[in-house]
Amino acid sequence: MTVIGERIPRSDGQSKVSGEAIYGVDYAEPGMIWGALLRSPVSSGRITRLDTTAAMAMPGVHAVLTAADAPDAYAGWVLRDQRLFAVDRVHFEGQPIAAVAADTLAQARAAAAAIDLEIEPLPAVVDLDHALSPDAPLVHPDWESFVPTAGPDFPRGGNLAAESISDPPGVDEAFARAHRVISDEFVAQRQYQAYIEPKSAVGIFRDGRYTIHTAHQFPYNVRDRVSQFLNVRPSAVRVVGHTIGGGFGAKLDASLEPYAALLSRAVRGLAVKLVNTRTEDLITCPSREGAITRLRSAVDAEGNIIARELEVIADNGAYSGEMPWLASIALHCARGVYRAGPTRVVARLVYTNTTPTGAFRGVNGTYLYHAVERHMDHIAAELGVDRLEYRLRHLFTDGEELLNGQVLDDAGILRQGFEAIEAAAPWAELQAEKRPYRGIGIGAAWWLTNPSAGTAVVKMHEDGTVAVVTAATDNGSGAVSMGVTQVVAERLGIPPADVHIALPDTDVAGFDGGSQGSRTTRIVGKASQIAADEVVEKLKNVAAGLLEAAAEDLEVAEGTVRVKGVPGKSMTLAEVAVTAMNTVGPIQGTGSFVTPFPDFNPGCATGLMLPSFPTPTYHVHLAEVEVDPVTGNVRVLRYLVAQEVGRVISPDGTYGQVMGAVTQGIGYALHESLRIGEDGRYRERTLESYRLPLAGDVPRVEFFPLEHPDPDGPFGAKGVGEGPVLLPAAVIANAVSDAIGKPFNQIPITPEEVLAAIQS
Amino acid sequence: MSDSQTVSVTINGHVYTADCDPRLTLADFIRHKCGLTGTHLGCEHGVCGACTIMVDGRTARACLMLAVQVDGSTITTVEGLASGNELNPLQEAFWDNHGLQCGFCTSGMLMCATELLEENPDPSAEEVREGISGNLCRCTGYDSIVKSVLAAAEKMRS
Ligand code: FES
Numbered sequence: 007m008t009v010i011g012e013r014i015p016r017s018d019g020q021s022k023v024s025g026e027a028i029y030g031v032d033y034a035e036p037g038m039i040w041g042a043l044l045r046s047p048v049s050s051g052r053i054t055r056l057d058t059t060a061a062m063a064m065p066g067v068h069a070v071l072t073a074a075d076a077p078d079a080y081a082g083w084v085l086r087d088q089r090l091f092a093v094d095r096v097h098f099e100g101q102p103i104a105a106v107a108a109d110t111l112a113q114a115r116a117a118a119a120a121i122d123l124e125i126e127p128l129p130a131v132v133d134l135d136h137a138l139s140p141d142a143p144l145v146h147p148d149w150e151s152f153v154p155t156a157g158p159d160f161p162r163g164g165n166l167a168a169e170s171i172s173d174p175p176g177v178d179e180a181f182a183r184a185h186r187v188i189s190d191e192f193v194a195q196r197q198y199q200a201y202i203e204p205k206s207a208v209g210i211f212r213d214g215r216y217t218i219h220t221a222h223q224f225p226y227n228v229r230d231r232v233s234q235f236l237n238v239r240p241s242a243v244r245v246v247g248h249t250i251g252g253g254f255g256a257k258l259d260a261s262l263e264p265y266a267a268l269l270s271r272a273v274r275g276l277a278v279k280l281v282n283t284r285t286e287d288l289i290t291c292p293s294r295e296g297a298i299t300r301l302r303s304a305v306d307a308e309g310n311i312i313a314r315e316l317e318v319i320a321d322n323g324a325y326s327g328e329m330p331w332l333a334s335i336a337l338h339c340a341r342g343v344y345r346a347g348p349t350r351v352v353a354r355l356v357y358t359n360t361t362p363t364g365a366f367r368g369v370n371g372t373y374l375y376h377a378v379e380r381h382m383d384h385i386a387a388e389l390g391v392d393r394l395e396y397r398l399r400h401l402f403t404d405g406e407e408l409l410n411g412q413v414l415d416d417a418g419i420l421r422q423g424f425e426a427i428e429a430a431a432p433w434a435e436l437q438a439e440k441r442p443y444r445g446i447g448i449g450a451a452w453w454l455t456n457p458s459a460g461t462a463v464v465k466m467h468e469d470g471t472v473a474v475v476t477a478a479t480d481n482g483s484g485a486v487s488m489g490v491t492q493v494v495a496e497r498l499g500i501p502p503a504d505v506h507i508a509l510p511d512t513d514v515a516g517f518d519g520g521s522q523g524s525r526t527t528r529i530v531g532k533a534s535q536i537a538a539d540e541v542v543e544k545l546k547n548v549a550a551g552l553l554e555a556a557a558e559d560l561e562v563a564e565g566t567v568r569v570k571g572v573p574g575k576s577m578t579l580a581e582v583a584v585t586a587m588n589t590v591g592p593i594q595g596t597g598s599f600v601t602p603f604p605d606f607n608p609g610c611a612t613g614l615m616l617p618s619f620p621t622p623t624y625h626v627h628l629a630e631v632e633v634d635p636v637t638g639n640v641r642v643l644r645y646l647v648a649q650e651v652g653r654v655i656s657p658d659g660t661y662g663q664v665m666g667a668v669t670q671g672i673g674y675a676l677h678e679s680l681r682i683g684e685d686g687r688y689r690e691r692t693l694e695s696y697r698l699p700l701a702g703d704v705p706r707v708e709f710f711p712l713e714h715p716d717p718d719g720p721f722g723a724k725g726v727g728e729g730p731v732l733l734p735a736a737v738i739a740n741a742v743s744d745a746i747g748k749p750f751n752q753i754p755i756t757p758e759e760v761l762a763a764i765q766s
Numbered sequence: 767m768s769d770s771q772t773v774s775v776t777i778n779g780h781v782y783t784a785d786c787d788p789r790l791t792l793a794d795f796i797r798h799k800c801g802l803t804g805t806h807l808g809c810e811h812g813v814c815g816a817c818t819i820m821v822d823g824r825t826a827r828a829c830l831m832l833a834v835q836v837d838g839s840t841i842t843t844v845e846g847l848a849s850g851n852e853l854n855p856l857q858e859a860f861w862d863n864h865g866l867q868c869g870f871c872t873s874g875m876l877m878c879a880t881e882l883l884e885e886n887p888d889p890s891a892e893e894v895r896e897g898i899s900g901n902l903c904r905c906t907g908y909d910s911i912v913k914s915v916l917a918a919a920e921k922m923r924s
């Protein structure tokens with residue numbers, strides 16, 4: 007009996023449907039008081055007055071803190087460019103200027119509002135192209151003093167927060183001899199992760215250390231950020247995780263946690279809780295960055311792309327967070343999954359006076375694939391070749407060598423993806439059945455599984471069940487509550503219900519790279535599998551004496567240790583575990599795992615901080631849309647996904663990731679507008695104006711998993727969760743362009759734009 | 767500061783009486799005064815539906831009501847759906863059909879679906895989609911929620 011690939015009830019299901027689950031925002035401590043932040047109302051300015059006297063005198067107020075009360079420290083995931091509170095200058099709307107602790111939340115908010123603040127506005131850098139022009143004001147005049155968090159400095163300067171350039175030989179020559187050159191420009195807006203649970207944190211200063219309770223995707227990263235901001239060593243910070251009400255990348259870096267910690271210290275150790283209002287959450291969230299992508303392809307007489315140029319300018323916002331690492335993703339996506347000759351890639355990340363951007367599922371890939379796949383449609387149209395036929399002709403095959411020198415041994419899986427889509431939705435039939443205002447889009451992608459390290463301890467209880475101690479978090483995907491649970495259950499031959507996985511606690515569990523990049527089932531699953539294997543070995547050794555057999559003749563299965571092929575010669579795991587208490591001591595195992603980066607050519611680019619894509623997966627999507635010529639609304643009628651997953655561990659979890667990610671992609675393509683005004687402030691400020699997809703907006707996704715088990719993954723698993731968000735914007739934009747007969751090169755595609763295109 | 771008022775409501779069969787600020791929302795009353803944190807707040811603005819509860823048998827958004835408005839009312843929150851430790855068919859169906867991921871929208875979805883099935887015990891998939899279209903879920907893409915509600919409906923009819 008295997009549980010791999012089987013449907014199992016998720017271990018957190020009961021508590022989530024009964025209302026018992028304690029989310030971060032629900033967490034409370036005895037004697038807890040409340041905090042609130044005073045945030046900058048403008049995106050750029052000089053603080054000319056900051057007086058906390060009146061606020062301090064408000065009812066219930068315990069403390070009011072400003073930069074003067076915080077350590078003189080800079081913090082940051084990749085670059086230490088950020089301080090806890092604004093000092094002298096403010097750099098984005100929503101930037102914390104002061105923090106208050108009071109008996110009640112209402113009192114804390116009232117006191118924050120009573121702080122006497124005056125800001126003299128300064129010009130805001132907002133436009134991406136302008137940010138790099140010589141006459142643009144510098145967002146950080148002191149940029150040179152910023153220090154990388156680890157390792158050597160990287161290419162940056164002035165408003166250029168990071169840069170990655172690859173300039174292989176032969177590009178200009180190929181453009182010079184091209185039969186034709188096809189150029190496009192694409193613009194993508196920001197996207198808000200819009201998890202339904204707003205951010206919160208509880209901080210406690212006790213015994214000279216900080217304890218933070220938070221619902222977080224990456225507790226160890228919170229530990230590091232709090233330690234930087236508060237200028238203490240990392241081990242002086244303990245982060246305890248709670249059930250997460252969604253994150254999608256936005257809960258990977260610290261947010262309210264350092265303020266909760268510092269406030270608690272200021273009030274002599276009382277627990278202090280901060281909770282974002284939805285508007286605070288929206289305007290300060292590290293959203294998916296806006297970007298401008300420019301593509302030029304040189305095409306020869308036969309229609310081959312003989313060279314390409316890709317330039318992308320992405321919006322870093324006022325501080326860098328994780329972003330500089332991600333700039334090199336442009337190199338990995340510049341050709342999509344199609345041969346395109348030597349390719350010059352220039353990726354620039356620019357500082358602006360806007361909210362810092364950050365990770366959102368499918369980092370950078372959503373708009374890069376939108377650009378590349380729209381461009382492919384454009385090239386095919388210019389050549390008068392069918393779009394699908396053109397893609398298949400130039401599709402990567404096994405052994406494809408990429409721009410960074412990485413070799414994709416299994417890129418032939420892409421063709422299987424196209425075949426799976428073709429079988430379900432034959433292209434010729436779709437074309438033949440086409441009606442006015444209907445359109446079809448197709449596209450493909452490859453992606454990584456995040457390789458970051460993870461570790462787990464599997465310990466056997468005397469009743470034959472096990473606990474898994476890990477700092478991994480289940481962001482809702484089921485990666486822990488099903489995936490890792492199943493891997494451990496399978497290895498130990500016990501029911502998944504007998505595997506209990508603790509919530510993360512950095513004092514207890516070893517480092518984990520966080521719930522990001524589809525890594526948890528694969529990396530933590532593998533670490534847990536290794537740990538479970540150690541448990542199996544120990545169980546066999548203890549049982550060998552009792553069963554009077556050699557350890558190698560034993561197997562652990564069906565809740566027992568038994569002699570292979572000898573029915574009846576067995577002991578329950580509980581019996582073995584109890585015996586161990588008197589012989590070798592408690593049984594537990596430890597496992598650690600990290601995926602090495604695939605080989606690459608270090609000389610291929612400057613600023614190559616994410617050098618190659620480990621554990622590649624392959625993706626083909628098709629969308630059929632209908633445009634309403636009266637309202638300009640676009641409806642997605644049909645959506646198909648073929649995706650390489652290694653091996654399906656949990657069918658519900660896998661499909662849930664695909665359906666959920668495609669829905670976020672549909673939102674990105676059509677509904678979710680996060681506009682930035684000329685003043686650097688967001689126009690959309692609530693979930694009313696920031697329109698998320700609703701139940702009626704999305705069709706059931708038709709999903710075709712492709713399974714090529716990865717020998718290094720637990721039972722063959724590769725990453726699943728991110729890939730399906732990469733292509734909806736691309737294929738929907740292609741479909742809408744097909745429906746109207748005009749190019750749609752901006753995300754989101756608004757009804758106004760659709761109507762304008764129809765009427766022009 | 768306005769004078770506090772005494773509010774007494776029956777929630778999930780228990781009577782809760784508390785003094786509260788007249789501006790206290792019903793959601794905060796339920797979460798903080800009664801300690802029932804299963805009712806979630808996603809927007810505090812009437813948009814997301816996470817705070818959906820039943821007031822005198824009809825769904826309502828707890829973030830949009832004041833505690834003083836419900837004095838004397840009978841309220842059901844997600845904690846009141848199960849009988850003891852036994853989940854009701856809707857809760858079971860959400861768990862069985864992967865009708866939740868992070869689960870933060872789930873309380874509101876369950877309350878919304880409860881009313882939907884009371885009014886229409888045999889809905890079509892389209893009717894369920896329509897019925898839950900006032901509740902936001904950022905994780906699932908809704909399909910598994912629709913499936914869960916249909917499965918519960920079938921079970922409750924048989
Ligand atoms: S919290 Fe009440 S509707 Fe969102």
Ligand code: FES
Nearest residue numbers: 867869871903905
């Ligand atoms: S399950 Fe996360 S919001 Fe619905």
